Amino acid sequence: DGGITQSPKYLFRKEGQNVTLSCEQNLNHDAMYWYRQDPGQGLRLIYYSQIVNDFQKGDIAEGYSVSREKKESFPLTVTSAQKNPTAFYLCASSDRDGNNSPLHFGNGTRLTVT
Amino acid sequence: GQNIDQPTEMTATEGAIVQINCTYQTSGFNGLFWYQQHAGEAPTFLSYNVLDGLEEKGRFSSFLSRSKGYSYLLLKELQMKDSASYLCAVRDGDYKLSFGAGTTVTVRA
Numbered sequence: 001d002g003g004i005t006q007s008p009k010y011l012f013r014k015e016g017q018n019v020t021l022s023c024e025q026n027l028n029h030d031a032m033y034w035y036r037q038d039p040g041q042g043l044r045l046i047y048y049s050q051i052v053n054d055f056q057k058g059d060i061a062e063g064y065s066v067s068r069e070k071k072e073s074f075p076l077t078v079t080s081a082q083k084n085p086t087a088f089y090l091c092a093s094s095d096r097d098g099n100n101s102p103l104h105f106g107n108g109t110r111l112t113v114t
Numbered sequence: 115g116q117n118i119d120q121p122t123e124m125t126a127t128e129g130a131i132v133q134i135n136c137t138y139q140t141s142g143f144n145g146l147f148w149y150q151q152h153a154g155e156a157p158t159f160l161s162y163n164v165l166d167g168l169e170e171k172g173r174f175s176s177f178l179s180r181s182k183g184y185s186y187l188l189l190k191e192l193q194m195k196d197s198a199s200y201l202c203a204v205r206d207g208d209y210k211l212s213f214g215a216g217t218t219v220t221v222r223a
Contacts, residue, residue, distance in 0.1 A: 033211070042118070042201065042213040043157075050209075058210070090156060102147055103203075103211060105156035 002027045006091050006106035013085075013113050021076045021109045023091035030096040032074035033103065036060065037088040046089075049074055050096065078111065085113045118214035120202050125220045126192055134187045134200050134217045142207015148176050148187045149201040151216065157201055161187065189219070197221045 004025040013019045025032065031050045035043040045058030049068040063082025068074055074093075078085045089109045095101035117139040126132040138146070145164040149157035163169055163178035163185060175188040189196055199216040206212065 035213075040215065042215040043203075045210065045212065048210065059212070102159040102162060103157075104159070107156050108154075 004091060004093055004104055004106035006089075006109050008109060009107065011109055011111045013111070015113055016080045017113075018077055018079050019085075019111065019113075021078065021089055021091075021111070023074045023076065023106060025072055025074075025091075025093045025104075025106075027093055027104060028071070029093035029104070030071070031094045032068065033092045033094075034058075034064070034066065034074070034076045035090045035092065037090060037108075043090065046076065078113075085111060087111060118202055118204055118212060120200075120214040120217045122215070123218045123220070125222060127222050128192055128194060130192050132189045132192060132219060134189070134202075134219070136185045136187070136202035136214060138183050138185070138202070138204045138214075140183075140204050140206040140212075143180060144205040144207065144209055146176075146178055146185050147203040147205070147211070148174075148185075149203060149213075151199045151201060153199075160200075192221045194221050194223065 007022045033048040034046040037043050044060050046064050047066040049055035052071050055066050055068050065077045091106045092103040094103045120136045147162050148160040150160050151157040161176035168177045173190045178185045199218050201216045202214040203211050
């Protein structure tokens with residue numbers, strides 16, 4: 001079955017450490033996205049990529065980095081520069097934006113930094 | 115950036131109808147989406163509107179007025195499993211998709 005896989009589901013890190021969240025899709029989608037969700041707030045866009053080897057900053061990119069070396073993979077690194085990294089992180093993908101296709105989401109990674 | 119507003123919470127009785135409103139202000143417009151999200155899970159796609167009017171999908175309908183920057187999601191014949199958060203999302207002129215904070219709907223027996 002096609003879908004988006006995020007791993008791990010739960011992740012614990014010590015403050016000051018970088019951590020990379022995995023996102024893989026086998027839907028053959030061109031566009032991929034990373035969102036962060038905090039209690040009482042909507043999904044906030046961190047980074048998005050519309051094509052391999054290209055990505056753009058979203059609304060809250062500071063303290064994060066991404067790469068898009070392969071169509072099916074869009075890993076997110078949460079660096080030590082991110083002030084409040086504890087959150088629920090959602091990866092999504094869609095067909096090329098011009099088609100206005102909906103986003104398909106992975107099941108998320110809950111990151112806790114202490 | 116975008117400004118997307120929707121009510122924080124709504125409560126309704128099983129079998130009733132609930133309407134969730136969403137207003138938005140964006141630079142350009144390329145469609146409005148509604149998603150359902152159960153606690154701790156990923157959002158799932160419900161509906162999409164890009165032209166004015168009503169889109170019906172079974173018990174769920176979504177309406178859009180682009181001139182008013184307004185949409186609503188209508189849930190009919192409410193069931194207990196409809197208790198969830200409903201997210202309004204707007205795609206702007208640069209095709210960036212931004213979400214509202216979500217409306218938590220509680221269905222009571």
